[in-house]
Amino acid sequence: MSEIIVDVKNVRKIFTSGTKKERKEFSALEAVSFTVSKGEFVSLLGPSGCGKSTLLKIISGLLPASSGVVSISETGTKKAPPFGFVFQDSVLLPWRTAFDNALFPFEIMGSKEKADEARVKELFGLAKLNGFESSYPRQLSGGMKQRVSIVRALSYNPPILLMDEPFGALDAITRDNLNNVLLEIWESTRKTVLFVTHSISEAVYLSDRIIVMGTKPGRVIKEVPVNLPRPRNEDVKLTPEFYASVKELRELLK
Amino acid sequence: MGKKIFIVILSIVFLFVFIGFWKGYVTLNNVPAFILPPPEAVAQSFVSLIRDGTFFAEGWVTLYTIIIGFGIGSGLGFFAGYFSARSRVFEEIISPYVMLIQATPKVSLIPLFVIWFGLGMPSKLLLIVLSAFFPVMINTILGMRSIPEDYENLMTILHASERSRVLKMKIPMATPQIMAGLKIAMVQSVIGAIVSEWMAGDQGLGYLLVYASSLYDANLLMSAILATTFLGLILYWSIELVEKRLLFWHESRVAFTEGT
Ligand SMILES: Nc1ncnc2c1ncn2[C@@H]1O[C@H](COP(=O)(O)OP(=O)(O)OP(=O)(O)O)[C@@H](O)[C@H]1O
Ligand SMILES: [Mg+2]
Numbered sequence: 001m002s003e004i005i006v007d008v009k010n011v012r013k014i015f016t017s018g019t020k021k022e023r024k025e026f027s028a029l030e031a032v033s034f035t036v037s038k039g040e041f042v043s044l045l046g047p048s049g050c051g052k053s054t055l056l057k058i059i060s061g062l063l064p065a066s067s068g069v070v071s072i073s074e075t076g077t078k079k080a081p082p083f084g085f086v087f088q089d090s091v092l093l094p095w096r097t098a099f100d101n102a103l104f105p106f107e108i109m110g111s112k113e114k115a116d117e118a119r120v121k122e123l124f125g126l127a128k129l130n131g132f133e134s135s136y137p138r139q140l141s142g143g144m145k146q147r148v149s150i151v152r153a154l155s156y157n158p159p160i161l162l163m164d165e166p167f168g169a170l171d172a173i174t175r176d177n178l179n180n181v182l183l184e185i186w187e188s189t190r191k192t193v194l195f196v197t198h199s200i201s202e203a204v205y206l207s208d209r210i211i212v213m214g215t216k217p218g219r220v221i222k223e224v225p226v227n228l229p230r231p232r233n234e235d236v237k238l239t240p241e242f243y244a245s246v247k248e249l250r251e252l253l254k
Numbered sequence: 255m256g257k258k259i260f261i262v263i264l265s266i267v268f269l270f271v272f273i274g275f276w277k278g279y280v281t282l283n284n285v286p287a288f289i290l291p292p293p294e295a296v297a298q299s300f301v302s303l304i305r306d307g308t309f310f311a312e313g314w315v316t317l318y319t320i321i322i323g324f325g326i327g328s329g330l331g332f333f334a335g336y337f338s339a340r341s342r343v344f345e346e347i348i349s350p351y352v353m354l355i356q357a358t359p360k361v362s363l364i365p366l367f368v369i370w371f372g373l374g375m376p377s378k379l380l381l382i383v384l385s386a387f388f389p390v391m392i393n394t395i396l397g398m399r400s401i402p403e404d405y406e407n408l409m410t411i412l413h414a415s416e417r418s419r420v421l422k423m424k425i426p427m428a429t430p431q432i433m434a435g436l437k438i439a440m441v442q443s444v445i446g447a448i449v450s451e452w453m454a455g456d457q458g459l460g461y462l463l464v465y466a467s468s469l470y471d472a473n474l475l476m477s478a479i480l481a482t483t484f485l486g487l488i489l490y491w492s493i494e495l496v497e498k499r500l501l502f503w504h505e506s507r508v509a510f511t512e513g514t
Binding site for chain 1: 402404405407408409410411412413414418422423426427502503504505
């Protein structure tokens with residue numbers, strides 16, 4: 001369990017804005033370093049504006065870093081990208097059914113095999129979406145749409161799953177449900193997950209390790225391992241170990 | 255369902271009440287027929303103009319002028335909008351000209367077109383093309399610009415080619431706005447066609463209007479107005495039909511199909 005898949009070294013991000021004469025520089029990330037190992041579930045936890053989304057975008061190649069290096073040791077297959085990305089909103093295509101949305105990546109990659117469709121069917125089951133294959137996004141609840149979005153991100157079997165506050169827009173009950181769905185999917189796929197959240201209890205419940213970030217400038221404050229046994233279920237939230245972790249993190253974020 | 259029937263019955267009743275008032279007004283006040291003919295005379299003239307093929311001949315000229323002009327104008331408008339949305343530089347280069355032409359009432363250009371191209375097709379087409387161009391261009395820009403950033407990010411994550419990014423995401427995402435632009439463009443095209451036939455035409459329904467007016471033939475005039483209305487309605491409905499098919503997934507449609 002120690003093969004490093006994501007290696008972030010000294011990543012800085014400076015946003016420049018304003019006119020040529022009056023250049024404003026804003027340091028969003030300051031010397032951020034950490035690693036993620038194969039099969040590990042790691043959360044990035046921090047207050048709003050500490051650069052979590054920026055960091056995830058740099059790791060996935062959506063944004064260039066101002067300096068520093070991100071190395072990804074898994075390259076994915078010929079055409080399939082190494083990342084699955086789940087956004088805060090589901091980002092589904094409204095003219096496609098749930099199932100066709102989940103198959104959308106194959107259409108972009110231009111190759112789909114029998115096994116792919118079978119895997120998507122299986123993921124639909126894991127995400128408890130059976131029976132909703134031919135529903136359109138507007139016919140689904142927010143939680144269901146987000147589950148379709150997770151299935152889509154995993155459809156092409158990427159080694160790494162990046163999630164940017166995927167449940168941030170959902171109500172507390174739906175959120176707890178989706179945490180359990182995500183844990184189940186993770187148990188059976190064992191993807192390497194990098195999960196952004198600003199919910200302390202969500203981070204503790206899901207993660208093997210939590211990278212705590214601070215703001216102004218965005219930086220890593222501390223890495224906190226979570227030693228709760230797996231597989232986890234709701235009962236774990238009532239244990240003193242869970243409370244201890246939550247308490248420690250709350251202190252760090254003060 | 256009962257509500258629908260009620261609405262249909264009510265609008266038919268309204269039509270008859272309207273015709274009744276018209277008839278009553280004309281007979282009670284002894285209005286001369288060359289100013290306002292009674293409804294049955296207009297109906298008669300309308301039917302006979304259909305029978306002798308006048309409406310089909312003139313209507314066809316107007317129709318295909320509209321279709322060609324609308325096609326060219328909205329096609330160009332779409333590409334101009336697409337490239338403006340993609341490139342700020344392109345938008346900044348063309349935007350002053352766009353504003354200038356847009357601020358000019360298109361109708362005022364017809365006399366100029368007549369000097370350049372004479373009466374007939376080219377002048378008419380040019381006006382319709384100009385009328386259809388802007389609504390489509392502006393709405394295409396709007397549609398492309400209002401795509402949430404994460405859709406772009408999704409396509410980047412999936413290593414989408416520029417081609418599939420545009421065809422499979424951008425254009426469908428922008429379709430609600432593009433369709434709204436096409437609807438306005440269609441209305442503008444019909445107006446453009448009638449006005450240009452009126453001023454620069456030697457054929458078509460617009461020409462028939464001036465012709466009837468110059469003869470003081472109120473029957474012919476009112477029948478021709480009716481025919482123009484029908485033409486406009488048919489064109490508008492066909493574009494709504496296309497919209498309904500393309501946008502079955504969109505909220506504006508959902509309300510209609512699920513609300514009744
Ligand atoms: N394109 C940009 N240009 C300038 N500044 C930016 C840009 N993107 C982000 N920032 C700034 O960088 C900082 C970090 O933003 P980021 O979105 O990564 O925060 P976050 O931790 O994801 O916050 P949240 O929890 O609210 O999503 C913010 O202060 C933001 O204003
Ligand atoms: Mg964020």
